[in-house]
Amino acid sequence: MFPFELAQGDVVPGTPDKHVAEQKRLDEVTRDLRDSLAKSGFEVIDTAPVAAKVAAANLQSCGDCTDDFARELGADYAVTGVVYKVSELVLSMNVRVRDAATSTPLTSAVVDMRGNTDESWRRAISYLYRNVLSARLEKFKK
Numbered sequence: 001m002f003p004f005e006l007a008q009g010d011v012v013p014g015t016p017d018k019h020v021a022e023q024k025r026l027d028e029v030t031r032d033l034r035d036s037l038a039k040s041g042f043e044v045i046d047t048a049p050v051a052a053k054v055a056a057a058n059l060q061s062c063g064d065c066t067d068d069f070a071r072e073l074g075a076d077y078a079v080t081g082v083v084y085k086v087s088e089l090v091l092s093m094n095v096r097v098r099d100a101a102t103s104t105p106l107t108s109a110v111v112d113m114r115g116n117t118d119e120s121w122r123r124a125i126s127y128l129y130r131n132v133l134s135a136r137l138e139k140f141k142k
Contacts, residue, residue, distance in 0.1 A: 001037060001044050001079040002059055002066060003030045008085035018088075018116065025118060026083065029125040033081065033095065036129045041141055045075045070100035077106070077140065088116045093124045095133055097140070106140060109133040 004026045038044045047054060050069045057065050059080045070078035078100045084092040091113040097106045109132040113124045 001034045002047055004081035005059055006083050025121045029121055032125045045073050064103045067100045067103045075100055107136040
């Protein structure tokens, strides 16, 4: 499970910088999804050994780099997440799961959010996992 990333369009001039708050939210949803996966019986591997490579890459557009990183860590799956920020009101949270050995997409899940707040992000990751992703992942448990 790699850290969530934020993708956003052009910032409107005069819009307050929310980078610190959004980075905190990215860290929290990453932790929450890792915790949910672990509680569901998946072994969640620490990505610290490849953290520098991950930080230098855009995981959403690097091709199969997440599969390479996952294999390097000895993981079976590469799980990535991104929050697309259209505006302060409209956001979308996406999670993708790939087979690290074959680079085959296995499943994905998406949920739209309204409002760029701690609460909306918490509710989105909870809903995404509980109501969409968990059932899809059951067949991949080892």
